[in-house]
Structures are given as C-alpha cells and as structure tokens.
Amino acid sequence: MEHILKGINLNKTFGTKDRNIQALKDVDFYIDEGELLGIAGESGSGKSTLLNVMSGLIRPDSGELFYREQEYTGKGPSQTGKFLQMIFQDAKNSFDPRFTMERSLLESRRKKTDRDALCGILKEVGLDEKLLKRKASELSGGQCQRMSIARALYSEADILLCDEITSALDVSSQAQVVGILKRLNTERKLTAVFVSHDIALLSMLCSRIMVMKDGIEVEQGVVEDIVRRPKHEYTKLLIESARKQSL
Amino acid sequence: MSETILKIQDISLTYEECPVVTNLSLDVKRGELLCIVGESGSGKSTLLRAVCGDESVQVTEGSIIYEACDIVGMKGAERQKLKGTRIGYIQQNPYGAFNPLRTIEAQFRETLKSHGKTFRRTDLREIFGILELNNSDEILRSRPYELSGGMNQRIAIAASFILRPELLLCDEITSALDVTTAAAVMEELLKLKSENGTTIVIVTHNIGQASNIADRIAIMYQGKIVEFGESEKVLMQPEHEYTKKLLRDVPRL
Structure with a gap:
C-alpha cells in the first residue's frame, strides 16, 4: 500500500x-x-x-x-x-487577533467558499455558528482550539499535523477535543x-x-x-x- | 501539638477585586499530603496564595489558622517570619521566584542567610542531584534566564526543600x-514527607497525579470544594458529578 x-x-x-x-x-x-x-x-x-x-x-x-x-x-x-495543515498548541495566537473567526476560516480555503460545508464542520466540532462573529480573544481556549481544527478541515487538507x-x-476540554478527533477519524477517515x-x-x-x-x-x-x-x-x-x- | 496544622474556616477571597472563593472550609492534618484538584x-x-500571604489576594471573610494562630490579620514582619522555614511555597512560574540578574549561587546564599542557615555546597549538591540537576557548579554560576524553564522550576523546588519547611505549598x-522529571520530583516530595514529616499541600489540575501520591483529595470547582475525603474514597466512590466527570476525562494508560 x-x-x-x-x-x-x-x-x-x-x-x-x-x-x-x-x-x-x-x-x-x-x-x-x-x-x-x-x-x-x-x-x-x-x-x-x-x-x-x-x-x-x-x-x-x-x-x-x-x-x-x-x-x-x-x-x-x-x-x-494544499495537502496538510498544522494545528498549534497556542490556538489563540494562530488566528489574526483583528479578524472575526468567519474571516479567518473563509480565508483558509483555496477553493470556492462553501457555507454549507463550513456550517457542517462547525457542527462536527461542536461549535455554534454564532461564534463565527467573534474574535479569537472572545473565545475560550477549548473553543479556539476547536475553531483551528474546523479551519484545517474546511481547507480540505488531507492530513492534520x-x-x-x-x-x-483543561482535562475536560482535552477530552472533548480528543473525542472530536476520534469521531472524525471513524466517520471521515481523518489522517x-x-x-x-x-x-x-x-x-x-x-x-x-x-x-x-x-x-x-x-x-x-x-x-x-x-x-x-x-x-x-x-x-x-x-x-x-x-x-x-x-x- | 494538635493534629491539624492548618485550618481554613468559611473563607471568602477576592483576586483583583473579583470574588474567586466563597465560604470555603478546609483542614490540613499534620504530616499528610493533601491534593487540591x-x-x-x-x-x-x-x-x-491566601495561605502564604500574597498581597494580590484579599481575604474578605473567614480565617486561616496555622498552628492555632489566625494568620489573616498578621502584620507584615510577623507574617514574613512564617515564610520559608515554617510555610514554604513553590509557584507555577519559576521565573517569578528568582531575581533575573543575580546568579543562582547568590540567591541561594541570600535565601539561606535570611533564614539563619549556612550555605553548604554539599547540601546543595545532594538536593540538586535528587532533582536531576547534575552540573551543580555550572548551575550555581548561571543566571535564571540562561537556564530552561524546567531547570528553573527544579531550582525553585531545591530552594524550598533546603529550608525544610513544616508546611510546603x-x-x-x-x-x-517533562513527565520523567515530574515523576522524580513527586517521589522527592514523598520522601520529604516520610523522612522529615513535612506536611504538603499540592494544587494540581491532574487528578491522575493526585491519585498516586495523595492521602486526601479535595476537588475544587467554581470557588468551592465540592468533594473532600480520603484519596481512595474520592477516586473509587466519587459522589459529586464534577468529580465523576474529571475521573472520566483524564487519559489512562
């Protein structure tokens, strides 16, 4: 193989x-x-x-x-x-502090904007669409990290690093992120x-x-x-x- | 000597004017290792921080009784006497514990002198060795910014250990x-407890770590203690929903 x-x-x-x-x-x-x-x-x-x-x-x-x-x-x-995306420890600083989440996420994609796909992904990582209007500083650490996972998925990269x-x-936010990644691996064969x-x-x-x-x-x-x-x-x-x- | 070394009664605390802790009570037994998770x-x-007298924390209600003496209203100089040899405190951020411009040796000498103790290289080498700080002469010549975060933390721990406090926070x-160093540090704490009878209070987010060393565990959530008891009881028969969630969420090997 x-x-x-x-x-x-x-x-x-x-x-x-x-x-x-x-x-x-x-x-x-x-x-x-x-x-x-x-x-x-x-x-x-x-x-x-x-x-x-x-x-x-x-x-x-x-x-x-x-x-x-x-x-x-x-x-x-x-x-x-085009084929891989990095996600970092410090999720907050991986977003432009002046941009809304919406702008940051839409910008990450090379292909045509696909709102349905974006909303679907947000649901998959357990985030409310309303949070797209916020900036990184207005989200919790766990929410921000889930946003950066959403951004990587939305860019349609094959591999997440x-x-x-x-x-x-915190352990509870960690468990949530781990749960999301495991589910993405089973459901959409995430690498x-x-x-x-x-x-x-x-x-x-x-x-x-x-x-x-x-x-x-x-x-x-x-x-x-x-x-x-x-x-x-x-x-x-x-x-x-x-x-x-x-x- | 009473069995209780520290008794916190109905305490409310504010940090930078925000209420953080409300109506909390907790007792620490002499010689025990208590984890607050x-x-x-x-x-x-x-x-x-309230127990060690940090000025950024205000006690708005309640009392902190150390060895039958309320330390909340204590004056600066009196309080200062308790610090170090009676009540030791090791904080999360090691850089805050040292003067960035002075060598580690100068700081150890000053710490020991201010508590009426003598600086002995052999004592220091022994403690450094335990904490896997192998090149002690080079370390003593260095300044905090020349060393890594992990090294600074181990040196801060050494500085507390060397004063042999009765109560270590x-x-x-x-x-x-790193996990291998963390395991070694925890073993040292256990040794300090068994050999010197030091009472130890550890604050941690890791209930897994607490499970391996604590005699008793207190679970804190939103400024309150939601569960408190013998380690085994809290881990095996948790009563509060939040404790159950913490136990469920922690990674296991």
Whole structure:
C-alpha cells in the first residue's frame, strides 16, 4: 500500500554560537491514509522539529519527503498547504487577533467558499455558528482550539499535523477535543499526526506511536505493543513515569 | 501539638477585586499530603496564595489558622517570619521566584542567610542531584534566564526543600516539567514527607497525579470544594458529578 506521507533519512541541525544541536538524526517515518499517528517525546526530543519538517515549515538538511509518492522536499507551506495543515498548541495566537473567526476560516480555503460545508464542520466540532462573529480573544481556549481544527478541515487538507494541541487545555476540554478527533477519524477517515509529551493521551487517541529521544526514533509500533510490551529502556521509563502521573 | 496544622474556616477571597472563593472550609492534618484538584479558574491557586500571604489576594471573610494562630490579620514582619522555614511555597512560574540578574549561587546564599542557615555546597549538591540537576557548579554560576524553564522550576523546588519547611505549598509545580522529571520530583516530595514529616499541600489540575501520591483529595470547582475525603474514597466512590466527570476525562494508560 502506498503511504500518504513518508520521510526518509531526515536530518536537521540547529546551530547556536557555542554548539550545534542535532534535532533530527536519520529519522524515517510514514503515515497511512486514515491513520492517527502519535509522536511521543520529552522536551528536546526533536518531535516538534520532525512535525515542522513534515509540514515544510523547516527545511531538512538532508533526507526526502513524499506525499502520495510525490516528492515535496524543500517545498514551503504555500505548497504543502494544499495537502496538510498544522494545528498549534497556542490556538489563540494562530488566528489574526483583528479578524472575526468567519474571516479567518473563509480565508483558509483555496477553493470556492462553501457555507454549507463550513456550517457542517462547525457542527462536527461542536461549535455554534454564532461564534463565527467573534474574535479569537472572545473565545475560550477549548473553543479556539476547536475553531483551528474546523479551519484545517474546511481547507480540505488531507492530513492534520497537531503540535501539543491539548496541552494548554483543561482535562475536560482535552477530552472533548480528543473525542472530536476520534469521531472524525471513524466517520471521515481523518489522517493526523499528534505530537505530545503525554503518552497516556496518545495511547487513547492514536493507533500507532513513535517514541523519540535526542533526535532519534527510539521505538515505534502499534499502541498495544508500545504500552504493554515496550522494548527500549527509554520507552519503559516514559511509560512508567506516565503511569505515576495518571490514574 | 494538635493534629491539624492548618485550618481554613468559611473563607471568602477576592483576586483583583473579583470574588474567586466563597465560604470555603478546609483542614490540613499534620504530616499528610493533601491534593487540591481543579481546572482553570476553580480558585485553587488563589486559595494557596491566601495561605502564604500574597498581597494580590484579599481575604474578605473567614480565617486561616496555622498552628492555632489566625494568620489573616498578621502584620507584615510577623507574617514574613512564617515564610520559608515554617510555610514554604513553590509557584507555577519559576521565573517569578528568582531575581533575573543575580546568579543562582547568590540567591541561594541570600535565601539561606535570611533564614539563619549556612550555605553548604554539599547540601546543595545532594538536593540538586535528587532533582536531576547534575552540573551543580555550572548551575550555581548561571543566571535564571540562561537556564530552561524546567531547570528553573527544579531550582525553585531545591530552594524550598533546603529550608525544610513544616508546611510546603506547591502550585502546579510539575506542569512545566517533562513527565520523567515530574515523576522524580513527586517521589522527592514523598520522601520529604516520610523522612522529615513535612506536611504538603499540592494544587494540581491532574487528578491522575493526585491519585498516586495523595492521602486526601479535595476537588475544587467554581470557588468551592465540592468533594473532600480520603484519596481512595474520592477516586473509587466519587459522589459529586464534577468529580465523576474529571475521573472520566483524564487519559489512562
């Protein structure tokens, strides 16, 4: 089967005055259509860099990226935006503070405006149409995050790339967002990548998890294997620590 | 010595003129680890700040009794004496805890001196080691802005630990930390409790975290405590709808 998104041998180094930090070291990844992939790791693991490389926001030093077998290495967000959309942790700041939600959402779509589609999507993420008249500052954190999911869906991208999208939310808002994404995955075969430090959250949401540490892919596999039968010492530590922080 | 170290009675609090907490009562037993669990805006941080005497929080009604003494009406200097060695407080934002321009060593020296204690590198190294702050000499030479948020938080925790307070108040101290570091910090708190008999109050949004360490759990919602009891009871037989919802919503492994 062809992978919807694939990366081979990705490398990225960030240089500072004193030293170089290799954020990605020979990382490979793939995502199949309709799959929810989780990338777990702690600060400095390279998980966000990997997501930014996937989206074309950061150009890798070496390696190749493919969307449906077509290479897109080196293409920026203006090109990749046709097939993928990023969602960020800080949803409020991802909207222009002067625009109403309506304007922000309508602007995100390259195709003709389709009001029915927009209203349908808002219903799917559990938001009232009236909220379209508001600006980002007039919405709660959870509402804003659901708006940014709606925006990504409305742009008709094939793949959502989500960077810690629930870590600023309360557990109840988080549960709501997770519920929405799971339903979208079942009902419309949503394909998405989730980057998170919270492996418990990823285990509830994703079908496959990739564990990263210091720019290296430590281990990857289906959730069941990663959680019940972790092979790598670091994965074991991560799971054990997460157990101490969850019910 | 009475069994209750801290007794909060019918307290109402306002923060920047907004009422946040109304008519709340809570008692903390000596030597216990109590977790106050609630979501954003529930008033849990305001409650903690009132106990440590933060001036941005006004007590409009009720009393806070620490060791049989009402600390609400206490004068500045008297109150100041309680801070640090009697009542320790670790806040969520570690940058606020330090002077940004001075080295960590200078700040540790000053903290210890102002509480009549001596600065010893060996003591500090031990505490730093526990908190996985391995290069202690380099850290002591650094200033807060040269270190990451997680590191600053661990240093703030070290600064509280080293004074060995009787009552330690922790406001979301692990929410900026990686999960492996958070687990290590929690283990340290448990050690502090069992070895020194420190009474610990932790405010957290994570009921999962509370479930692993707390003797008793108080659930806060909209400025009120909606459920309070032994950890096992609250987790296994929750009575309030909000507690049930929290337990349902939290991710499990």
